[in-house]
Amino acid sequence: MTIELGIALDLSGADGDPAVLADLARRAESAGLDLVVIDDSGRQPQPGLDPWTTAVWLAGRTTHIPIAVAPATNATDPPETGQPYPSVVAKAHQSLDVLAGSRLVAAQAGWTLASPDAGIDQIRRLAEAGAPVVVPVRSAAEIARLAALVAGDGRGTGRSAAVRARRRAGIDYDGVPTSLADVAVEPGDPAYRGVTSTYLRGGAPGLVLRPRTPAEVADALAFARRHRQLPLGIRSGGHGVSGRSTNDGGLVIDVGALNGIEVLDTERRLVRIGPGATWKQVAAELDRYGWALGSGDYGGVGVGGLATAGGIGLLSRRHGLTIDRLRAVELVLADGSQVRASKADNPDLFWAVRGAGANFGVATAFEFEVSEVGQxxxxxxxxxxxxxxxxxxxxxxxxxxxxxxxxxxxxxxxxxxxxxxxxxxxxxxxxxxxxxxxxxxxxxxxxxxxxxxxxxxxxxxxxxxxxxxxxxxxxxxxxxxxxxxxxxxxxxxxxxxxxxxxxxxxxxxxxxxxxxxxxxxxxxxxxxxxxxxxxxxxxxxxxxxxxxxxxxxxxxxxxxxxxxxxxxxxxxxxxxxxFPPRVLARLRTLKRRYDPGNLFRDNFNIDPQTTEEQTR
Incomplete structure (x- = not known):
């Protein structure tokens, strides 16, 4: 059984001495404990010591142990006032994440409070609930006692209480496919800030899955099918304005690792490109051969989104849209099957992907016939x-x-x-x-x-x-x-x-x-x-x-x-x-075939169950 053990520090009375608080927090960290909770125990805290400010200060005095603030029970403000400036509070939390890492434990996630003299049997029993066990302490000796109690006992080896406290409702975090578990990103993980926002849009997804192969994309979609109640974003470069490659509380499948660029045939100028590559990277690679592929007007855009929408760029009047150079695409469909679409293979799907691809699957590779372009x-x-x-x-x-x-x-x-x-x-x-x-x-x-x-x-x-x-x-x-x-x-x-x-x-x-x-x-x-x-x-x-x-x-x-x-x-x-009427009608027919459950619905959704009249 995994045991996470922490300490509770009371801000009232003598324990409110800042030097004592810092010393106890550092000792808990050195002893390998898992959490420090700031608690005023419902009484008037030491003058000048605000629990939240103290938590931030202790984060600066320690290096990695998570810090939490217990919910106040002696608030003097009328309860109906709530939080007058939620944006300020949110910004303060974000700032602490940047300065100290993801170490702030959300109070609402909770922990189990043990008695000050709790023994190992009580700690084990309380740990069965799956939450950290917190024991009030007042001295270094009490911290040493706790460390000795759990020495050699089962300790947490997975995500910390600080990370688990930020998990969003409705997501089976423990059910993440084994193939993706080592690179999945949860709120509170160190990599989370790097995969949440897009070029223009903020976001707070509940889980980001980062497949590295088409098979792992299929695993990610299987997980998404079990969470149909949640928004689902597909992310390549994270640049798009309208594309929902992030969300609030939902799932994101980030295909950034599928970023290979390979020349298949030099005579035909045929290249294979992964959706996670950026057009900046593509242009640099193709230039070695005196080639180019029209790609919008900004090199930081990911291949996946643009190559399934159209691609109106600075070379379009000479060489056509990006999709006009597409010769084949490899996709993972909503049911997890892997298919190839081209004029010869699944031509109807190939037609749909060139302009409405976000509705039909996750592209894992594109084959383009590129152009000869000098300076x-x-x-x-x-x-x-x-x-x-x-x-x-x-x-x-x-x-x-x-x-x-x-x-x-x-x-x-x-x-x-x-x-x-x-x-x-x-x-x-x-x-x-x-x-x-x-x-x-x-x-x-x-x-x-x-x-x-x-x-x-x-x-x-x-x-x-x-x-x-x-x-x-x-x-x-x-x-x-x-x-x-x-x-x-x-x-x-x-x-x-x-x-x-x-x-x-x-x-x-x-x-x-x-x-x-x-x-x-x-x-x-x-x-x-x-x-x-x-x-x-x-x-x-x-x-x-x-x-x-x-x-x-x-x-x-x-x-x-x-x-x-x-x-x-x-x-x-x-x-x-x-989409003009005939195009939309054809797309809706294909949607019923390839995604009848409407898994891909968060980017200009072509609902297979909706009639044209219902959307007018």
């Missing part, structure tokens, strides 16, 4: 416009009318003092400097050019501008608020209405991504991504989902569909914007 012209231009409406109209003309080798994205925000800052990001897939300058010069008409950087560089260097994500992971906070749409053409009316929206202050980030060119070469019915004709993809980000939704709804007449990677509106009607 490219990479430009970052900053202009100031006093007439945003005019600048938007002119950008629309230039970007949609540019040769296929030129892709220009525009980013702006709220005008300030009558001026708008326009940031242009562009790739010209040419190696002749004169041609690059010729392609870009018309865009300098959009305003007063205040900053420019134009270089001839490998595509890998463009992707390398993304910062590496270290062991601490992303540090996103809160919930991003974003809306997306496809724009058939940038009309005068759209430029006028967009200018009005930006002046309202509801949007702090607004982006236009030029489409067209090679994107239109793939027939609309060849992939579940059916929006091949629009000239632009539009994204707007704000801080209030309801107000942004209302404003965006007012622009609906300009739009034709949306790109699901950038939209956080959870209203069911958005499904009809992402």
């Amino acid at each position: 490219v012209g990479w430009a970052q231009l900053v202009l100031v416009s006093t007439d945003l409406e005019k600048s938007l109209r002119r950008y629309g003309e230039l970007a949609s009318g540019a040769p296929r080798d030129t892709t220009v994205f525009l980013v702006t925000g709220r005008p300030r003092q009558g001026q708008s800052v326009l940031q242009l990001y562009a790739i010209v897939d040419q190696q002749d400097p004169d041609v690059i300058v010729e392609r870009l010069t018309p865009f300098t008409e959009l305003g007063s050019l205040v900053q420019q950087q134009v270089v001839l560089t490998p595509y890998k260097e463009v992707m390398a501008l993304a910062a590496d994500v270290g062991p601490d992971g992303h540090h996103g906070m809160g919930e991003p608020v974003s809306r997306s749409a496809f724009l058939p053409a940038l009309t005068d009316d759209f430029a006028r209405d967009t200018t009005r929206l930006l002046r309202s202050g509801l949007v702090h980030f607004f982006e236009l991504r030029a489409m067209g060119g090679a994107i239109t070469d793939t027939p609309a019915d060849e992939t579940a991504f059916a929006h091949r004709a629009p000239a632009f993809q539009v994204t707007a980000m704000g801080t209030d989902q309801g107000r942004l939704d209302a404003a965006w709804d007012g622009l609906a007449g300009h739009f034709d569909g949306l790109y699901l990677s950038f939209d956080t509106d959870l209203r069911p009607q958005r499904l009809h914007d992402a």
